[in-house]
Amino acid sequence: MAASLSTALDVHFTIPKSDTKRPIFFTSPIRHNPTKKRLAISCNSSTSETSSSTKPPQNISESPSPKNPSLSDQLKPLSATTLSTKDHQAQLLSRPKSTWVNPTRPKRSVLSLQRQKKSLYSYNPQIRELKLFAKKLSGSGEDEFESALETIPYPPTRENALLILNSLRPWQKTRLFFNWIKTQNVFPMETIFYNVTMKSLRYGLQFDIIEELANEMVSNEIQLDNITYSTIITCAKKCSRFDKAVEWFERMYKTGLMPDEVTYSAILDVYAKLGKVEEVLSLYERGVASGWKPDPITFSVLAKMFGEAGDYDGIRYVLQEMKSLDVQPNLVVYNTLLEAMGKAGKPGLARSLFEEMVDSGLTPNEKTLTALAKIYGKARWAKDAMDLWERMKSNSWPMDFILYNTLLNMCADLGLVEEAEMLFNDMKISEKCRPDSWTFTAMLNIYGSGGNADKSMELFEEMSRLGIGLNIMGCTCLVQCLGKARRIDDLVRVFNVAIDGGVKLDDRFCGCLLSVASLCDESEDFTKVLACLKQANPKLVAFVKLIEGEETSFETLKEEFRAVVRDAAVETRRPFCNCLIDICRKRDLHGRAHELLYLGTLYGLYPDLHHKTVKEWSLDVRSLSVGAALTALEEWMGTLTKFVQRDEELPELFSAHTGSGTHKFSQGLANSFDSHVKKLAAPFRQSEERAGHFVATREDLVTWVQSRIPSSVIA
DNA sequence: ATAGGGTTAG
Numbered sequence: 113m114a115a116s117l118s119t120a121l122d123v124h125f126t127i128p129k130s131d132t133k134r135p136i137f138f139t140s141p142i143r144h145n146p147t148k149k150r151l152a153i154s155c156n157s158s159t160s161e162t163s164s165s166t167k168p169p170q171n172i173s174e175s176p177s178p179k180n181p182s183l184s185d186q187l188k189p190l191s192a193t194t195l196s197t198k199d200h201q202a203q204l205l206s207r208p209k210s211t212w213v214n215p216t217r218p219k220r221s222v223l224s225l226q227r228q229k230k231s232l233y234s235y236n237p238q239i240r241e242l243k244l245f246a247k248k249l250s251g252s253g254e255d256e257f258e259s260a261l262e263t264i265p266y267p268p269t270r271e272n273a274l275l276i277l278n279s280l281r282p283w284q285k286t287r288l289f290f291n292w293i294k295t296q297n298v299f300p301m302e303t304i305f306y307n308v309t310m311k312s313l314r315y316g317l318q319f320d321i322i323e324e325l326a327n328e329m330v331s332n333e334i335q336l337d338n339i340t341y342s343t344i345i346t347c348a349k350k351c352s353r354f355d356k357a358v359e360w361f362e363r364m365y366k367t368g369l370m371p372d373e374v375t376y377s378a379i380l381d382v383y384a385k386l387g388k389v390e391e392v393l394s395l396y397e398r399g400v401a402s403g404w405k406p407d408p409i410t411f412s413v414l415a416k417m418f419g420e421a422g423d424y425d426g427i428r429y430v431l432q433e434m435k436s437l438d439v440q441p442n443l444v445v446y447n448t449l450l451e452a453m454g455k456a457g458k459p460g461l462a463r464s465l466f467e468e469m470v471d472s473g474l475t476p477n478e479k480t481l482t483a484l485a486k487i488y489g490k491a492r493w494a495k496d497a498m499d500l501w502e503r504m505k506s507n508s509w510p511m512d513f514i515l516y517n518t519l520l521n522m523c524a525d526l527g528l529v530e531e532a533e534m535l536f537n538d539m540k541i542s543e544k545c546r547p548d549s550w551t552f553t554a555m556l557n558i559y560g561s562g563g564n565a566d567k568s569m570e571l572f573e574e575m576s577r578l579g580i581g582l583n584i585m586g587c588t589c590l591v592q593c594l595g596k597a598r599r600i601d602d603l604v605r606v607f608n609v610a611i612d613g614g615v616k617l618d619d620r621f622c623g624c625l626l627s628v629a630s631l632c633d634e635s636e637d638f639t640k641v642l643a644c645l646k647q648a649n650p651k652l653v654a655f656v657k658l659i660e661g662e663e664t665s666f667e668t669l670k671e672e673f674r675a676v677v678r679d680a681a682v683e684t685r686r687p688f689c690n691c692l693i694d695i696c697r698k699r700d701l702h703g704r705a706h707e708l709l710y711l712g713t714l715y716g717l718y719p720d721l722h723h724k725t726v727k728e729w730s731l732d733v734r735s736l737s738v739g740a741a742l743t744a745l746e747e748w749m750g751t752l753t754k755f756v757q758r759d760e761e762l763p764e765l766f767s768a769h770t771g772s773g774t775h776k777f778s779q780g781l782a783n784s785f786d787s788h789v790k791k792l793a794a795p796f797r798q799s800e801e802r803a804g805h806f807v808a809t810r811e812d813l814v815t816w817v818q819s820r821i822p823s824s825v826i827a
Numbered sequence: 828a829t830a831g832g833g834t835t836a837g
Contacts, residue, residue, distance in 0.1 A: 230830065243829095278829045307830040315828080342831040378832045412833040447834045479835040486836075514835055521836070550836065557837090585837060 221402040222395070224370040228338040231304070236275055241265045246279035249289065257288050270299045277308045283316030303329070307339045314347040319356065322347050326360070336367070342375040349382050357382040373399075377410045384417035389426070392417060406433075408442045415445065419452025427452050443474050450483040459491035478512040485515065489522030497522055501531070513545040520554035524561065532558045547578075553586040560593035568593045569602060572609075581613050582606075588621045595628030600637040603628070607644045617648040619684040623691065626652065630694035630739070652676060652688070659696060659704050666707060673711045686717045686735060694739035705743045718744075730767040734804075738784040741770065745785070749794065749817070756817045762810050768796060772804035 236242070245265055252260040266272050273293045280286040290309045294301060306329055313322050326344055329336055341364045348357035361379045364371060371379070376399060383391045396414065400406065411434055418426030427449065434441060441449065446469040453462035466484055470476065476484075481504060488497040501519070503509070516539050523532035536555055539547045547555075552575050559567040568590055575582060582590070587610045594603040610617075625645045632638040646653040655676050658664050677685050689712040696705035712718055721744060723730045731748050733741035745768065755762060770782040782798070785806065789796045795812035799805040 228831080233829075239829095275829075281828075304830055309830090311828080311830060337831090339831045344831095346832065372831090374832045376832085381833070407832095409833045414833095416834070444834050449834095451834070477835090482835040512835085518836055553837080583837095 221370070222398045223376045223402055223404055224338075224372045225403055227372045227374060230339075233274075234271065236271055238266050238272065239275065242272055242275050243279050246276045249276070250279075250281055250285050252285075254284065254288075257285070261289075261292060268293055268296055268298060270302075273299075274304065274308065277305065277312075281312060281315065283313045283318055283321075286312035287321065301332070301334060303335050303337050303340060306334065307337075307343060310340065310343045310347070314343060314350065317347070317351050319347050319351040319353055323356070336364070336369070338369070338372045338375045341369070341371065342378045345375065345378045345382060349378070349385065354382055354386050373404060373407065373410075376404075377406075377413060380410065381413045381416075384413050384420075387417075387421070389417060389421065389423075400437075405437060406439065408439060408445045411439065411441065412445045412448045415448040415452050419448065419455045422456050424456040424458060427456055427458075440472075441469075443469075443477060443480070446474065447477070447479045447483060450480060450487070454483060454487040454490070459487050459493060459496075462487050463496060475507075476509055478510050478515045481509060481511075482515045482518045485518045485522045489518075489525035492526060494526045494528070497526060497528075498531075511545065513539075513548065513551075516545050517548075517550040517554055520551060520558070524554055524557040527558075527562065529558055529562055529564075547580070549575075549580050549583055549586070552580055553583060553589070556586045556589040556593075560589035563593065563596060565593050565597035565599055565602075569599075572606060576609070582610050582615060584610075584615050584618055584621060587615055588624050591621070591628065592624050595624070595631060595641070598631070598637065600628075600632070600640050604640055604644060611647065619649075619681040619688075622649045622652060622680075623684045623687040626688060626691040627694070627737075629656070630691045630698055630737075633698075651679065656692070656695065659692065659701065659708075660699065669704075669707060670711060673708070674715065677715050677717070685715075686712070687737075689717050690737035690740045693743055694737050697739040697743065702743075705739065706747060709740060709743045709747060712740075722748075725763070727763050728765040728767060729763050730769060730805075732769040733781070733785070734769055734771040736781075738781055741781060741785060742788050745788065749792075752813065753817050753821065756814055757821065762814070764810050766796075766808045766810070766813055767799070767802075768806040770804055770806065 242265065245263065248263070249257070249260055264276075268276075277286060277289060277293075280289055286309055290305065293305070306325055310322050310325060313325075322344055326336065326340065328334075329340070341360060344360045345357045348354065348360065357379065361371070361375075361382070364375070376395070380392055380395055383395065392414070396406070396410070411430055414430045414433075415427065418424075418430060430449070433439075434445075446465065449465055450462050453459075453465060462484065466476070466480070469480070481500070484500055485497065488494075488500060504511070516535060519535055520532055523529070523535070532555065536547065536551065539545050539551060552571055555571050556568055559565075559571065572582070572590060575586075587606065590606050591603055594600070594606065622645060625641055625648065629638055629641045629645065632641060642653050642656060655672050658669065658672055676688065680688055689708060693705045693708050693712075696702070696708060709718075713721065718736070720732055723732060731744060733744055736744060748768075752762075752766075768785065770785045772782070782804065786798065789806065793816070795808040795816050796806040797808070799807045
């Protein structure tokens with residue numbers, strides 16, 4: 113029963129009773145229109161009496177992400193501008209479906225409600241020998257094909273030929289046999305021969321040949337049917353020829369052939385993969401308006417699309433549609449929905465959906481469990497992760513190597529070292545799930561983030577023995593770990609193995625090496641690390657040399673910094689700058705550190721560093737390295753000194769936001785900040801009420817600044 | 828794989 117979906121659904125919003133019964137002449141009650149739809153759904157949620165009181169506790173952690181703004185956030189701009197009165201608002205929000213179909217003049221149907229029927233095979237008593245022959249043909253070389261054909265045990269009648277054609281692979285053989293029966297001229301070529309041949313070609317991703325055959329059908333006046341079109345469309349999709357998929361779909365309509373639900377859902381998936389959400393929903397709604405009852409495959413397509421977009425409202429729409437159309441989700445639909453919930457950042461809903469799935473009697477498969485393990489790991493839900501694991505074992509739910517590797521990644525996210533080691537050993541003694549490069553990468557991540565350089569190196573040696581190549585991610589984990597342990601010679605060895613193994617070094621890896629360089633006290637180590645970095649990114653190393661040069665002018669620095677930043681991947685630009693500042697501070701180049709912070713700010717690498725309200729000015733250093741954060745603090749104090757000197761107006765409160773230190777990477781920041789503040793005797797104190805904040809009152813700060821003015825660092 | 832549609836990993 114579709115009622116089993118209700119828990120996950122009703123917890124978050126209530127569907128108005130009137131919407132659960134679908135008037136036949138209306139399309140779906142909730143339009144998926146970027147603005148209208150969100151408003152409509154959110155309105156239900158906000159007006160629901162149960163929405164906040166019945167939410168399970170885990171949803172507290174699911175405060176709306178920027179992608180899914182809260183209801184009030186969504187309504188704010190509208191209520192402030194467009195909507196003046198409550199009535200007006202209600203009218204807009206509850207607007208019925210925009211596609212209204214006049215019952216007296218029904219809109220034309222967009223799909224055939226009858227699925228194309230397949231002809232039944234009649235029993236062929238020669239089936240065994242013909243299949244054996246097909247196997248022989250399949251195994252023959254291209255040049256032996258002709259002679260192999262002559263050993264055909266029975267004459268190539270229509271039925272015999274079809275049977276053989278169906279059993280042939282790969283596509284080259286299917287094509288040769290298809291061409292051969294055409295030359296035999298024993299029977300006219302029918303649609304089914306083309307369809308069977310096309311299917312084999314699709315396995316080989318031969319879209320061009322499929323299209324050739326389709327055109328041949330047109331010129332020979334052989335009817336293309338729904339099976340032909342759906343095969344063409346899905347082949348184009350698998351070959352990423354989406355334009356061709358759409359083109360053939362449109363051609364079908366033009367020839368007057370109506371798609372059935374198989375062809376229709378195939379084209380829905382094409383538009384979904386193109387990210388054309390509006391088109392998909394329009395087609396979906398028009399289909400439903402034609403009297404179509406979509407099946408689970410359609411909902412899987414919709415769920416996947418919304419999942420890819422991280423669109424939580426869309427996912428709710430799919431759940432609601434299934435409920436109102438009384439379609440029970442199958443395993444694939446659940447899997448897709450779980451995946452989608454994960455992408456939309458809703459671990460709590462994924463969990464309750466999973467429970468519903470199990471309660472409904474379905475057994476999770478590898479994909480289900482992979483989705484869930486990923487979600488719990490990302491959400492850092494250790495308890496749920498462990499519960500899941502126990503259930504997997506006690507129920508003997510299926511495992512495969514992807515699930516094993518995902519579980520290892522989950523362990524990495526949760527810091528479960530012993531559990532990971534158990535899994536790793538399980539894999540080693542298993543038949544089908546031997547550790548591969550993904551496995552080793554996950555293990556390197558686990559040992560690396562735990563700072564266990566010995567175990568990391570053991571893995572590295574084991575990989576060499578087993579001939580499993582190090583990839584860029586494993587290499588980055590390893591180098592970071594060895595760098596933190598100051599095992600620079602091991603680091604260099606690993607680096608050289610990676611280079612010899614053809615690992616393509618990316619900007620993230622360069623950032624990792626640069627951060628290791630920033631940790632080096634010994635100039636010998638520093639030189640060794642930079643020598644590695646030079647092979648990956650010579651310009652970056654040249655820039656480090658430039659920083660160190662006393663004679664380097666600010667203009668030169670600016671120019672070269674710009675070039676370095678421009679060439680770096682966007683997500684590595686700020687880390688690069690952070691590391692460079694750290695290097696400066698390590699080498700007592702404080703002036704340079706300030707110049708780099710200035711340049712980083714100039715090029716937009718620190719967009720939200722400062723925040724000012726009338727009552728409070730704050731400095732948000734959460735995305736800064738320790739060196740960069742301290743530089744930013746000094747810079748800020750310098751600015752405040754000027755304000756005090758000029759007797760300008762200041763707010764009551766000052767704060768610096770370092771983060772609370774619960775995240776593994778931000779742990780050090782609050783501590784370093786604290787000791788630095790103490791060293792400066794600055795009046796910032798860790799706030800009791802606001803975790804991760806250091807606060808100072810205006811009074812204390814002004815007193816402190818004035819006491820420093822004669823010897824201020826800032827001229 | 829017995830003519831056609833949907834789901835697993837940085």
